[in-house]
Each structure stands twice: as structure tokens, then as C-alpha cells.
Amino acid sequence: MHSTWTEVVSIIAHDLKTPISSVKGYIELMQVAGELNERQQQFSERALHSLQQMEQLVARLLELSWIDADRPLQRxxxxxxxxxxxxxxxxxxxxxxxxxxxxxxxxxxxxxxxxxxxxxxxxxxxxxxxxxxxxxxxxxxxxxxxxxxxxxxxxxxxxxxxxxxxxxxxxxxxxxxxxxxxxxxxxxxxxxxxxxxxxxxxxxxxxxxxxxxxxxxxxxxxxxxxxx
Ligand SMILES: Nc1ncnc2c1ncn2[C@@H]1O[C@H](COP(=O)(O)OP(=O)(O)OP(=O)(O)O)[C@@H](O)[C@H]1O
Ligand SMILES: [Mg+2]
Missing domain, CATH: 3.30.565.10 (Histidine kinase-like ATPase, C-terminal domain)
Known part of the structure; x- marks a missing residue:
């Protein structure tokens, strides 16, 4: 099968969504499970922040691949x-x-x-x-x-x-x-x-x-x- 780069980017970006939200979910669970000391709480906040940046980047990649695929508009x-x-x-x-x-x-x-x-x-x-x-x-x-x-x-x-x-x-x-x-x-x-x-x-x-x-x-x- 022959894929263009826009298809590859779009597939990878879609596939990244699931593991990113899974890691995010586990960190949030860890936070509500409690008993984190101050440093652990701080590290988990930073990890969540980085995950949010990853989500943003994935969303951007999906938008870019949509643009480059040049599909007709659905008005x-x-x-x-x-x-x-x-x-x-x-x-x-x-x-x-x-x-x-x-x-x-x-x-x-x-x-x-x-x-x-x-x-x-x-x-x-x-x-x-x-x-x-x-x-x-x-x-x-x-x-x-x-x-x-x-x-x-x-x-x-x-x-x-x-x-x-x-x-x-x-x-x-x-x-x-x-x-x-x-x-x-x-x-x-x-x-x-x-x-x-x-x-x-x-x-x-x-x-x-x-x-x-x-x-x-x-x-x-x-x-x-x-x-x-
Ligand atoms: N309203 C604004 N006032 C001042 N500078 C701006 C403004 N909007 C955009 N810029 C400048 O233009 C650059 C490009 O904006 P663009 O929105 O493309 O990227 P970004 O905001 O850096 O990242 P993102 O992809 O998250 O939007 C910015 O980095 C910033 O330097
Ligand atoms: Mg911007």
C-alpha cells in the first residue's frame, strides 16, 4: 500500500491520542489516590503539563495533515x-x-x-x-x-x-x-x-x-x- 506523508502523519497523530490520554488518566488517578508528597505532586503536575503540550501538538499535526491532504471543504x-x-x-x-x-x-x-x-x-x-x-x-x-x-x-x-x-x-x-x-x-x-x-x-x-x-x-x- 502506498501512503502519502499526510496519511502517515494523520495515522500516527490519531494513534498517539490514545496512549497520551491513558498516561494522563493514570497520573490523574495517582493524584486522587493521594499520599503524594510535595515533590511527587510537583513532578506529576509537570508531567501533566507536558502531556497537555503533546496533545496540542498532535491536534496541530492533524490540522496540518488535513490542510496538506487538500480535501474538498464540507461546507x-x-x-x-x-x-x-x-x-x-x-x-x-x-x-x-x-x-x-x-x-x-x-x-x-x-x-x-x-x-x-x-x-x-x-x-x-x-x-x-x-x-x-x-x-x-x-x-x-x-x-x-x-x-x-x-x-x-x-x-x-x-x-x-x-x-x-x-x-x-x-x-x-x-x-x-x-x-x-x-x-x-x-x-x-x-x-x-x-x-x-x-x-x-x-x-x-x-x-x-x-x-x-x-x-x-x-x-x-x-x-x-x-x-x-
Ligand atoms: N496577537 C499577537 N501579538 C503578538 N505576537 C503575536 C500575536 N499572534 C501571533 N504572534 C507572533 O506570531 C508567532 C506565530 O504565531 P502562531 O499562532 O503561528 O504560533 P504560536 O502562538 O507561537 O504557537 P501555536 O502553534 O501554539 O499557536 C508567535 O510565536 C508570536 O511571536
Ligand atoms: Mg498561536
């Missing part, structure tokens, strides 16, 4: 306003930990676009989690959804560290991470924005960025109202 009625509201709930805990406030600015009567909602939700989640991760403690994030003549635009604006002009042309490349994160090491695989761009362009939409170092960043994407 549905994509309710961008609903996806934004749901994504805001999913990132609420991350925002709380960084004391970041999320503001939703959703125009009334935003219509639907023909798109694969599951993928568009990943796009919104990627942009919102970046806006929180690369924000300052106590910062803000504004997410807006607006009707445009030919489609719908979503923008995600933050009060974060910003992106240097020399980094801006590269941030949508796979594995690219800007070097300066204000001394703080922020975790990531450098794949999120490459997935954002690929998914939006597969829908014949557009994505753009504007940023001022030390002030903040705005990402916008637009999806057409009519499927090509």
Missing part, C-alpha cells in the same frame, strides 16, 4: 457570531489566568457564510488565544463580527506586545515564532497562524495583520458570502 451554514461567542467561552479560563478582558462587538443580524464551521472555529480560537497569550497582564481583547458587502469580517484586536515590522511578513509561516516575547517564554508550536491562513484561503477568504510594538495587534479575516 455548512457557518454562524460566525455564534462561533465567536462559543470560542470566547472556551478561552475564558486562559483569559482569567492572565487577567485579560474579552469584549465582543457583534453586529446585530450578522448573516451566515457557506464554510466548514469546524475549521473556522479553529481559526477564531487560534486568533483569540494568541491575543490573550501575547497580551500584557490585565490587558484587553476586542473581537468584532461585521457584515461587509461581499462577506463577513471578523477582527481580533489586542493590547499586547505587538509584532515587529521585520517579523510581520513571516508569522504566517509554519513553525515561525517572533524572537522577542518581552523576556517571558510563551509556549507555542508556531503553527497556529499558518493554519489560520491556510483555512481562510481554502475558503477563498483573506487574512491580514496590523501591529505596533508595545501597543497591540489586530488580525482580521474575511469570508465571502458566496462559495466559489
Amino acid at each position: 455548512d451554514d457557518c454562524h460566525l457570531a455564534e462561533l465567536v461567542a462559543r470560542s470566547a467561552e472556551l478561552v475564558a479560563e486562559l483569559a482569567r489566568r492572565r487577567d485579560v478582558t474579552i469584549h465582543l462587538e457583534i453586529e446585530p443580524e450578522v448573516s451566515v457564510v457557506p464554510a466548514e464551521s469546524r475549521r473556522i472555529e479553529q481559526v477564531i480560537l487560534n486568533l483569540m488565544s494568541n491575543a490573550i497569550k501575547y497580551n500584557r497582564q490585565g490587558g484587553d481583547v476586542w473581537v468584532s463580527v461585521k457584515n461587509k458587502p461581499d462577506g463577513i469580517e471578523v477582527s481580533v484586536r489586542d493590547t499586547g506586545i505587538g509584532i515587529a515590522p521585520e517579523d510581520q511578513p513571516h508569522i504566517f509561516e509554519r513553525f515561525y515564532r517572533a524572537s522577542v516575547h518581552s523576556g517571558e517564554e510563551i509556549e507555542g508550536t508556531g503553527l497556529g497562524l499558518s493554519i489560520v491562513k491556510a483555512v481562510v484561503e481554502k475558503h477563498h477568504g483573506e487574512v491580514s495583520v496590523e501591529s505596533v510594538v508595545g501597543e497591540g495587534t489586530t488580525f482580521r479575516f474575511w469570508l465571502p458570502r458566496v462559495a466559489e
Whole structure:
């Protein structure tokens, strides 16, 4: 049987899910079983944290292999306003930990676009989690959804560290991470924005960025109202 690399990656990534969640389950059982001393508790927390990073990487690999397999989109009625509201709930805990406030600015009567909602939700989640991760403690994030003549635009604006002009042309490349994160090491695989761009362009939409170092960043994407 002949397999392409995307099939191999997708099979391995799927197969990794089971052992990862098994190890995670056993560590959690060990914690609730009790009698761990302080050091053991600390080690098990670190192990869980690493497993969470592995899960994130596996999820990213599955998204990448889906992009490279170039399968046709499975379009549905994509309710961008609903996806934004749901994504805001999913990132609420991350925002709380960084004391970041999320503001939703959703125009009334935003219509639907023909798109694969599951993928568009990943796009919104990627942009919102970046806006929180690369924000300052106590910062803000504004997410807006607006009707445009030919489609719908979503923008995600933050009060974060910003992106240097020399980094801006590269941030949508796979594995690219800007070097300066204000001394703080922020975790990531450098794949999120490459997935954002690929998914939006597969829908014949557009994505753009504007940023001022030390002030903040705005990402916008637009999806057409009519499927090509
Ligand atoms: N809102 C933002 N503000 C400042 N810098 C950003 C922002 N979003 C992205 N960046 C920069 O662009 C880089 C690429 O972003 P991308 O989302 O692709 O990767 P990541 O966040 O590092 O990892 P992950 O794959 O987990 O998303 C980041 O490492 C960061 O340097
Ligand atoms: Mg990211």
C-alpha cells in the first residue's frame, strides 16, 4: 500500500491520542489516590503539563495533515457570531489566568457564510488565544463580527506586545515564532497562524495583520458570502 506523508502523519497523530490520554488518566488517578508528597505532586503536575503540550501538538499535526491532504471543504451554514461567542467561552479560563478582558462587538443580524464551521472555529480560537497569550497582564481583547458587502469580517484586536515590522511578513509561516516575547517564554508550536491562513484561503477568504510594538495587534479575516 502506498501512503502519502499526510496519511502517515494523520495515522500516527490519531494513534498517539490514545496512549497520551491513558498516561494522563493514570497520573490523574495517582493524584486522587493521594499520599503524594510535595515533590511527587510537583513532578506529576509537570508531567501533566507536558502531556497537555503533546496533545496540542498532535491536534496541530492533524490540522496540518488535513490542510496538506487538500480535501474538498464540507461546507455548512457557518454562524460566525455564534462561533465567536462559543470560542470566547472556551478561552475564558486562559483569559482569567492572565487577567485579560474579552469584549465582543457583534453586529446585530450578522448573516451566515457557506464554510466548514469546524475549521473556522479553529481559526477564531487560534486568533483569540494568541491575543490573550501575547497580551500584557490585565490587558484587553476586542473581537468584532461585521457584515461587509461581499462577506463577513471578523477582527481580533489586542493590547499586547505587538509584532515587529521585520517579523510581520513571516508569522504566517509554519513553525515561525517572533524572537522577542518581552523576556517571558510563551509556549507555542508556531503553527497556529499558518493554519489560520491556510483555512481562510481554502475558503477563498483573506487574512491580514496590523501591529505596533508595545501597543497591540489586530488580525482580521474575511469570508465571502458566496462559495466559489
Ligand atoms: N496577537 C499577537 N501579538 C503578538 N505576537 C503575536 C500575536 N499572534 C501571533 N504572534 C507572533 O506570531 C508567532 C506565530 O504565531 P502562531 O499562532 O503561528 O504560533 P504560536 O502562538 O507561537 O504557537 P501555536 O502553534 O501554539 O499557536 C508567535 O510565536 C508570536 O511571536
Ligand atoms: Mg498561536
